Amino acid sequence: MSQTDDRARFLAAYDQDLRTDAETPSALKVTQHGPVRLVTFMKGRGFVTYQDLGDADSQTIKRLVAEAVAYFRAEPDITRVEWKSRGHDHAPGLHEALIENGFTQDDSESIMIGEAQALSTAVPLPDGVTLRQVTDETDVRAMSAMQDEVFGEPVSDEMADALLRRLSLDDGMQLWVAEAEGQIVSAGRLEPVPGTTFAGIWGGATREEWRGRGIYRALTARRAQAALELGKTLIHSDSTEFSRPILERSGLLKVSTTTPYRWVRG
Numbered sequence: 001m002s003q004t005d006d007r008a009r010f011l012a013a014y015d016q017d018l019r020t021d022a023e024t025p026s027a028l029k030v031t032q033h034g035p036v037r038l039v040t041f042m043k044g045r046g047f048v049t050y051q052d053l054g055d056a057d058s059q060t061i062k063r064l065v066a067e068a069v070a071y072f073r074a075e076p077d078i079t080r081v082e083w084k085s086r087g088h089d090h091a092p093g094l095h096e097a098l099i100e101n102g103f104t105q106d107d108s109e110s111i112m113i114g115e116a117q118a119l120s121t122a123v124p125l126p127d128g129v130t131l132r133q134v135t136d137e138t139d140v141r142a143m144s145a146m147q148d149e150v151f152g153e154p155v156s157d158e159m160a161d162a163l164l165r166r167l168s169l170d171d172g173m174q175l176w177v178a179e180a181e182g183q184i185v186s187a188g189r190l191e192p193v194p195g196t197t198f199a200g201i202w203g204g205a206t207r208e209e210w211r212g213r214g215i216y217r218a219l220t221a222r223r224a225q226a227a228l229e230l231g232k233t234l235i236h237s238d239s240t241e242f243s244r245p246i247l248e249r250s251g252l253l254k255v256s257t258t259t260p261y262r263w264v265r266g
Contacts, residue, residue: 003253006253007253007254007255010113010114010234010253010255011088011111011113011255011256013113013196013197013198013234014111014113014236014255014256015051015052017193017195017196017197017198018193018196018198018200018236019049019050019051019052020051022193022194022195022196022198023037023039023049023084024037024039024041024047024049025166025169025171025173025191026041026042026162026165026166026169027039027040027041027047028040028041028042031071033064033067033068033071034064035050035051035052035053035054035056035064036048036049036050036053036064036068037049037050038068038071038072040075040077040078041162042161042162042165043158043161043162044077044078044079044080045078045079045080045081045082046072046075046078046080046081046082046263047081047082047084048068048081048082048083048084049084052089052090053089053090053091053094055090056090056091056092057092057093058092058093058096058097059093061091061092061093061094061097062093062096062097062100064097065083065094065097065098065100065101065103066097066101068081068083069081069101069102069263072263073265078265079264079265080262080263080264080265081103081262081263082260082261082262082263083098083103083260083261083262083263084258084260085098085258085259085260085261086111086256086257086258086259087108087256087257087258087259088256088257098261101263102263102266103261103262103263104261104262104263105259105261106259106260106261106262107240107259108257108258108259109238109239109240109257109258109259110238110239110241110244110254110256110257111236111237111238111254111255111256111257111258112236112237112238112239112244112247112248112252112253112254112255113234113235113236113252113253113255114234114235114247114250114251114252114253115233115234115235115251116199116224116227116228116232116233116234116235117224117228117233118250118251119220119221119224119235119250119251119252120221120224120225120227120228121221122221123214123217123218123220123221124214124218125178125214125215125218126180126213126214126215128180128181129178129179129180129185129210129213129215129218130178130179130180131176131177131178131179131218131219131222132176132177132179133174133175133176133226134175134176134177135167135175137164139175139177140160140163140164140167140175141157141160142184143160143175143177143184143187144159144160144163145160146184146185146187146205146207147159147187147203147205149207150205150206150207150208151205163175163189171194172191172192172194172230173189173190173191173192174189174190174223174226175187175189175190176188176189176190176219176222176223176226177219178206178210178215178218178219180210185206185207185210185215186204186205186206186207186210186215186216186219187203187204187205187219188201188202188203188204188205188216188219188220188223189201189202189203189223190223190226190227192227192230192232193232196232196234197232197233197234198232198234198235198236199223199226199227199230199232199234199235199236200235200236200237201220201223201224201235201236201237202237202238204216204219204220204237204243216243216246217246217249217250220246220247220250221250223235224250235252237252238258
């Protein structure tokens, strides 16, 4: 099968299986409003997604965006909202409607999908580097702090708290780290998607001084092996331009793009 055929197959599976409850496993509340799903997460975070917008025209989309903002404005605990758009959607006027309603456009990411089997090949680690799965609170907080630092964000408890809550749900999520000299140097999580053949790999981050040594590829391979052990045969991820080339070398294909738009309560 050609890469073109694979891309079409993967994208169809993505739209069918990953644009439903699979996107929001830790949601506190999900409200269906026409084709869109209005989602409430912990810590005042709102989220908008959908399987597709059907044949909605620009006026319908403009109305949906305004109604979504009104919905979240009426929820006093919500301080910020992400609208997750996809490059292959039919969504006339969406960008303009989001900007008009106070959203700002963030950087686009690549939607990457591939066979878990292809990713699970052995990747040699540099001397002194080891991989392990973490579950203890101390390890989870150290992992989250490292990711905040790598992504250039202030170290906060928010992501660590969310990960610890997910672990308490025992929904299959796994956290993996690479360590060297007693320090976490790379990390990422695996999220098996219930009722599908998919598992997601997320949060991949490697300290700058440890990049280019195959550590992230090894971490990706180990998570793919873990996915296979859970019966998942497809891997998906939204990737920045830092991780996309690594995932392509590991065997994933870019099937589309996703662009988040962000609204912050004024």
